[in-house]
Amino acid sequence: MMQGNIWAILDPQGLPESMTLVLRFQLQSPLTSSNLGGSFEQQYASPSCQIAGLKVLLIDDDDINLVIARKFLEKLGCVVSSLPSGSTSPNSVGASAASCQLVMVNLEMVRVNAFDVALRIRQSRSGRWPFVMAMTSEHNTWEKCAQSGINGVLKKPVILQELKDELVRILQST
Amino acid sequence: MKKSLFDQGYLDEQFCQVEDLQDEASPNFVEEVVTLFLKDSGRLMSNIEQALEKYPRDFNRWDAYMQQLKGSCCSIGASRMKNECMSFRDSCGQGNVEGCMRAFQKVKREHAVLRQKLESYFQLLRQAGATGAATRSIK
Numbered sequence: 001m002m003q004g005n006i007w008a009i010l011d012p013q014g015l016p017e018s019m020t021l022v023l024r025f026q027l028q029s030p031l032t033s034s035n036l037g038g039s040f041e042q043q044y045a046s047p048s049c050q051i052a053g054l055k056v057l058l059i060d061d062d063d064i065n066l067v068i069a070r071k072f073l074e075k076l077g078c079v080v081s082s083l084p085s086g087s088t089s090p091n092s093v094g095a096s097a098a099s100c101q102l103v104m105v106n107l108e109m110v111r112v113n114a115f116d117v118a119l120r121i122r123q124s125r126s127g128r129w130p131f132v133m134a135m136t137s138e139h140n141t142w143e144k145c146a147q148s149g150i151n152g153v154l155k156k157p158v159i160l161q162e163l164k165d166e167l168v169r170i171l172q173s174t
Numbered sequence: 175m176k177k178s179l180f181d182q183g184y185l186d187e188q189f190c191q192v193e194d195l196q197d198e199a200s201p202n203f204v205e206e207v208v209t210l211f212l213k214d215s216g217r218l219m220s221n222i223e224q225a226l227e228k229y230p231r232d233f234n235r236w237d238a239y240m241q242q243l244k245g246s247c248c249s250i251g252a253s254r255m256k257n258e259c260m261s262f263r264d265s266c267g268q269g270n271v272e273g274c275m276r277a278f279q280k281v282k283r284e285h286a287v288l289r290q291k292l293e294s295y296f297q298l299l300r301q302a303g304a305t306g307a308a309t310r311s312i313k
Contacts, residue, residue, distance in 0.1 A: 064211050064246040071195045071203065108245060110238050137248065157188045157248045160195075 005143065050171045051164065052077030057096050057130070059083055059117060060106040065156075069104065069135070072163055078102075093117055094124045101129045102167070104154075107136040107145075115148040122149030131170050175295055184288055189251030205296050211250050212289050218243045219282060226278065236274060237266040243281070255284040 006021045056078045060066050070080045083096055097103050103121055107114045118132045133152040134145050145153050152170045154163060179185045196203040222239045229235050244259035246252075258280040265273030 062242055062245055062249075063214050064207065064249050067207055067210060068192060068195070068249050071200070075195060075197075106245075108241055110242055137245070156245070157191070157251070159188075159191055 005140075051167050054078045054102055054167070054171075055100045056080050056102045056104060057082065057100040058104050059093070059109075059112075059114070060104075060135075061109045061112065062106065065106060065135075069158060072158055072160055073104075075160065076164055076167070093120060097121045097130050098124065101131065102170075103130050103132045105132060105134055105150075107134050107138070107141065115144065115150075118145075118148040118150050133166065133170065175298055179291055179295065183254050184252070184291060186251045186253040188249065192250060207250060208292050208296070211246055211252070212285075212292070215243055215246055215255075215285060218246070219285065222278065226275070231269075231271060233266040233269060233274075237263055240266070252284075252288055255281060255288055258284050 054077070056073050058066055058069055058073075058080060059082070060069065066082055070082065073080045081096065081100070083092065103118075105114045105117055114134065118134070121130065121132055131151040132149060133154060134141070134150045135154045135156050135158060137156040142153055152166045154166055180189075192207055193204050200206075218239060222236065222243070225232065225235055225239055240259055240262050244256055244263065247256035247259055258277055262274055262277035262281060265271075265277055
């Protein structure tokens, strides 16, 4: 219900040594309608408008995934670029990511550590952009993703509505 | 025919997601993706075949290759093939060489059957389009 997780780290005797609780909170925008007065409608574009024109960088080593993910994003109005497979060196990723607003990265790439890529993007980021969204077929990766500066997670196979919902959620929570 | 592909479990809901992406901008999207999938997966499978021979008991390597193939199957909705990929990965996890070999043969078989069925499906679609048949959906 609270979309959280709790786990205990056991010492060698099997007794709980420490416990960790992780809760996901949706950040509410600090601006309310009473602050904005008459310009409220113009301030808040609908979620679809926020997505349209979004510059997205896809990082994946699988051609099928790339083609399909690209088409999903283009359907939502995004402008999509992708790294040529094999060119995920720190410099090329940093340069490509810098000009985007969202980087979508496949967690299960063979030769590339997606968490490294995400960390690098976060470190070289100045300001709000880019967000990083991970695609994964594993469960329970959210904590590890959060530690790497990843803003959102999508379960594979990607479904259009879930992609849209997750994009809206990321864009609305700064 | 499409219904039987779903009923017999060759394809799942994800294939519908891919079909929904087809539009005026890319009228042959599904066939293009399927063609790419069949070609790519063929390449991945021959990599796996070589790895099985050249790197005996290298379960990590085998599993890494198969993870990629499974990912493609998943993205396109190739359900039965995906299941055999998962079964191969299970055998890798158990260090079971026999199990891997058996599962790989099944993956190859599912790939061949799927290729044949999808090629027939697209051929039927082309014929329906060419003759301007009144019934657009092929059951």
